[in-house]
Amino acid sequence: EAGVVQSPRYKIIEKKQPVAFWCNPISGxxxxxxxxxxLGQGPELLIRYENEEAVDDSQLPKDRFxxxxxxxxxxxxxxQPAELxxxxxxxxxxxxxxxxxxxxxxxxxxxGEGSWLTVV
Amino acid sequence: QQQVKQSxxxxxxxxxxxxxxxxxxxxxxxxxxxxxxxxxxKGPALLIAIRPDxxxxxxxxxxxSFNKSAKQFSLHIMDSQPGDSATYFCAASREDNNxxxxxxxxxxxxxx
Numbered sequence: 001e002a003g004v005v006q007s008p009r010y011k012i013i014e015k016k017q018p019v020a021f022w023c024n025p026i027s028g029x030x031x032x033x034x035x036x037x038x039l040g041q042g043p044e045l046l047i048r049y050e051n052e053e054a055v056d057d058s059q060l061p062k063d064r065f066x067x068x069x070x071x072x073x074x075x076x077x078x079x080q081p082a083e084l085x086x087x088x089x090x091x092x093x094x095x096x097x098x099x100x101x102x103x104x105x106x107x108x109x110x111x112g113e114g115s116w117l118t119v120v
Numbered sequence: 121q122q123q124v125k126q127s128x129x130x131x132x133x134x135x136x137x138x139x140x141x142x143x144x145x146x147x148x149x150x151x152x153x154x155x156x157x158x159x160x161x162k163g164p165a166l167l168i169a170i171r172p173d174x175x176x177x178x179x180x181x182x183x184x185s186f187n188k189s190a191k192q193f194s195l196h197i198m199d200s201q202p203g204d205s206a207t208y209f210c211a212a213s214r215e216d217n218n219x220x221x222x223x224x225x226x227x228x229x230x231x232x
Contacts, residue, residue: 041224042209109166
């Protein structure tokens with residue numbers, strides 16, 4: 001079974017430039033997360049989707065960050081314009097929360113390998 | 121808002137020794153407590169998890185001890201091996217909303 005796939009793995013951009021990250025979750029997983037991980041820190045949630053719906057975007061800096069999950073499968077996270085402080089690893093993750101109308105037990109979240117962003 | 125506090129920040133253990141990492145949480149609504157292991161250049165991967173209806177869970181060399189009244193839980197790695205060298209994150213969430221909160225991480229080094 002393929003894991004969570006992210007691209008690009010590495011990106012170096014100048015400040016004020018835009019950048020986009022793409023994520024394809026594990027097949028069948030209806031919950032998708034974007035986390036940001038600063039160096040030496042734990043992942044911090046940016047946005048969580050249940051299917052197409054963003055159910056928690058309270059930590060997403062909406063002035064410059066945007067995300068979408070069209071058709072409830074893959075997702076894109078965009079930063080425009082990027083700032084120096086945005087340098088971090090952007091982790092996408094997915095989990096299976098519902099099978100049909102039945103909430104599944106267990107909160108196992110599966111992470112991708114991350115997209116490493118450096119803003120210079 | 122740090123809802124999960126983890127210590128120590130770094131840990132050095134000799135091969136064969138016991139590694140102990142501690143976490144404390146604030147939100148009593150949390151009901152799922154996983155530990156994730158992260159190697160350099162990789163995403164975190166689930167190692168072991170516990171729910172508050174038990175006080176201990178063991179899987180091979182890895183054990184979680186859970187103290188509900190103290191709102192603390194810990195990871196014990198028995199017979200630590202150099203291959204265990206990684207960063208370990210504790211986390212906590214509510215099963216009804218899947219909002220996972222992570223600790224800041226512990227960088228474990230196991231010396232041969």
